[in-house]
Amino acid sequence: MKFNKQQWEWIFYDWANSGYAMLVTTAVFPIYFKVVALQGGISSADSTAYWGYANSFSTLIIALLAPLLGALADYPHAKRRWLNIFTWLGIVTAMILGSLPANGTLAWLWLIIVYVISNMGYSGSNLFYDSFLTDVADDEQMDEVSSAGFGFGYLGGVLSFAVFLVAELTNGFGILDGNGVARFSFWLSAGWWLLFAWPLMKNGQQRYGVPDTENRIANSWQRVLQTLRHINHYRQAFWFLVAYFFFIDGVDTIVTMATVIGEDLGIKTTTLMIVMLVVQLIAAPFSMLYAWLAKKTSTRRALLLSIIVYMLICLYALKLKSAADFWVLAILVGTSQGGIQALSRSYFGRLIPKSDSSEFFGFYNILGKFSAILGPVLVGLATQWTGNSRWGIFSLVILFVIGLVIFLILPRLNDVKP
Template sequence: MSPTKKAVWGWAMYDWANSAFAVTIMSGFFPVFFKQYWSAGVDVNLSTARLGVGNAVAGMLVALAAPVLGAVADRGSARKRFLAFFAYLGVVSSLSLFFVGQGQWILAATVYVLGVIGFSGSIVFYDAMLPVVADENEVDVVSSLGYSMGYLGGGLLFLINVLMVMMPHRFGLADAGQAVQVGFFTVGLWWGGFTLFILFWVPEPSAPKSDATPSGIWIGGFAQLKATFKRIRHMKTVFLFLCAYWLYIDGVDTIIRMAVDYGMSIGFAANDLLLALLITQFVGFPAALVFGRLGKRWGPRRGIYIAIGVYAAATCFGVTMTRKEEFYILAIIIGLVQGGIQALSRSYYARLIPADKPAEFYGFYNMLGKFAVIIGPLLVGGAGLLMRHVLMPDNPTAADMARVGSQAARWSIASVLILFVAGAVLLYFVDEEKGRAQAARLEG
C-alpha cells in the first residue's frame, strides 16, 4: 500500500500525542516536583542520583524487551497493537502521578518508571512504522515532521501547564503544587486522546500466513530475533552506526532528562527553568522541519554532525553559565538541533536496514538508545556525588554545601561531552553505500 497524506499525518500525530509526556513530565514537572515535593529536604545531589537511577531502571527494562517485541511485532503484523499497549500504559501512569502524596518518592519513582516504559516502548513501534508511511525520497522530511509536530503539540500543552503553575488561581486551583498535579493528569488525557489518530489512520502490512497463530507469532519472533543478532554481527555498517548512535544520543537524552534538575542544582528558580524548556519546544518546532529539508538536500549524516557539534558547544557553555538569561540562550541553542538530530538519526538508520524487517531492526535501534539512557543519567548522578565528596571540606558550613553542590553539578554535566565526541568519531567510519547493499541482500 503506497503512503498517503492521511497516513503520514496520522503517524506524525503520535509524536504530537506522546511529546506531552516527554516535555511536561520527563523534562519539565517531574524533576522539579521530585526534588521539591516527593524528595523534599534531601540533598540536591542525592535527589539527582535518585532521579538518574529511576531513568536508568526504566531504560534497562525497555532496552531488554525492545528487540524481542520488535521481532514479534514484525512476524505478527502487530505493531499498532503493541504501540497501543505501551502508549496506554504510559497514559495510566501519567494519570496516576496525580494521586502520589508528598514525600512518597519511591512510589513516585515507580509510577514514573512505568510511564517511561510506556513512552519508550511505544516509540519502538512508532519508529518501525516510518517506512510504512514514507518512501526513501521522503523519509527525512516525514521523520522531521513527526518531531516538529511533537515540539508543537508538547509545547502547547506545556504552555497551558506552565500558565497553570504561574497563575493557579486563574484556573481555579489552590496553589502551584496542585497545578503541577493537574498537569500530570492533563498529559494522560492528551496522550490517550491523540494516540487514536495513528491507530485509525495508519495501515499495517499483513503478516505472512505461516505466522497467523499466536504461538507461530512468538516462536517465529524469537527465531527472527536470533537471526537478527547474527545479521547485525556481520553488518559492519549497521553495527558501527548503532555504536555511534548509542554514544551521541546518550548525550542528547541525558540533557533532555536532566537539564531542569541541573539548573535547579546550580541555583536557578524552577519557573525560570520551565520557561527555558518552553522556549526549547517552540524553537524546536520549525527547526526540526528545517533539519528535515537539510537532510534531504545535504544528506542526513552531515546534518547529524552539525547537531553533534552544536550539542558539544552547548554543553561547554552550560558548564560555565551563571545567569538565567544564559539558560534561555542555551534553551534556544538546544531547540535548534534537538529534533533534528533525533529525526535524521531515525531516517538515516532506515536507509541501512532491510525494508521488510523494520520493527525488528528498530527494536535494536531503540534498545541501544535506552541502554544509552542507562549510562547517561548514572554518569551525571555518579559524577555529581563523586565530586561532592572530593570537594566538600571537613565540617562544612551551609554556604560550603551550597557552593560544593553547584560545583559538583557542573562537573556532572561536563561528563556528557565525552559521549558527543566519541559518537562523532565512530560515525565517521559508517559507509552508507555499503550499508544499503548489505540491507538489500538480507531482504526477503
C-alpha cells in the same frame, strides 16, 4: 508539506505523546519530584542523582525486551496492537502520578516507582511508533516525514505546556495549590496523549511484515538470534547503531537532566518553565531546517553538524553560573535536538529491511535505551564526585566524541546497499 492521511496520523502521534515528554519527563515532574524528595529529607544532590538513576532503571526493562517486542510486532496486524498496549500503559500510569499524595517521608519513593512504570509505557510505545515510519514513508520521504514528526511533536509539547503555564500563572485556575497544579499537568499529559494518538491507534496500517506463524514468541526469538548471527550482513546498520548508542545518550541525558541542573543553579521554577517552552518553540522549525539541510547536502552531513553542536553544548556547560548562561545553553539545545533525533531515525530506516522494521527498530531502541542508562549515571556520579552539576553535563562530551569518531569512519549511505 504534502503528506497523506496516514502520514499525518503518524506525525500527530508525536504531537500526542510530546505532552507527556514535556510535562512528565522534562519539565514539571522532575521539579515536583525534587520538591517532594526535599520534603522527605533527601538532599538536593541526592535527589538529582536519584532522578538520574530512576531514568536509567526505567529504561532497562524496555531495552532488554526491545528486540523481542519488535520481532513480535513484525507479524501481520501486530504493530498497531503493541503500540496500543504500551500507549495505554503510559496513559494510565500518568493518571496515577496525578493521584499520588505529595506528603510523607516515602512519597518520593512512590513517585519514582510509578514513574518507572509510566516511562516504560512511553519508551515502549515509541519503539512501535518509530518502526511505523517504514510503513508510512518511502526512502525519499523519510527525512521529511521523520522531521515533521519531531517538529509537530515539539509544537504539541509547547501547546500542552502552555495550558500548564496558564494553570501555574493563575494559581491553579483559582482552585488548585502548587502541588495540585503539578498533578493537574500529569492528568493533562495523559488526556493530551490519548486525544491526539487515537487516529493512529485506531487506523494505523502496517504495510510490511514477516509471514505469520503459530508460535510467534518462539519464532520471534529465532529471528532475533538469526539477525545477531548474521549481523555482518547489516554492517552499516550495526556500526551506525554503535555511534548512535553514544551520541543519542548525551542528547537524551541533557533533556532528562536539564530541569534538575537548573534547580541546582538556583534558577526559579517559573523561569525554568519558560526556558523549556522556548526550547520547544526553537526545536520545531529547526527540525524542519535539518530536513532541508539533509536534502540540500546529505543526511550524513546534517547529522555530523548536529553532533558537533552538542559537543559545543557540553563545553559551554562549564560556564553555567547564571540564568543567562542557562538560557544560552537551552537555545543551543533547541537548535539541534529535533534534527539529531529525526535524521538518526530516518537514516537508520533506510538501512534496514522493511519487512523486519520493528525488529530492527527494536535494536535501535535497545541501544538508545541502554545509552539512556549510561548517561544519567555518568551525570549523577560526576555531580556527586565534584559537588557541581556543571561537571556532570560536561562529562557527556566523552559520549559525543566517541559517537562522532565512529560515525566519521562509516562509509557514506549511498555506498552501501541495505
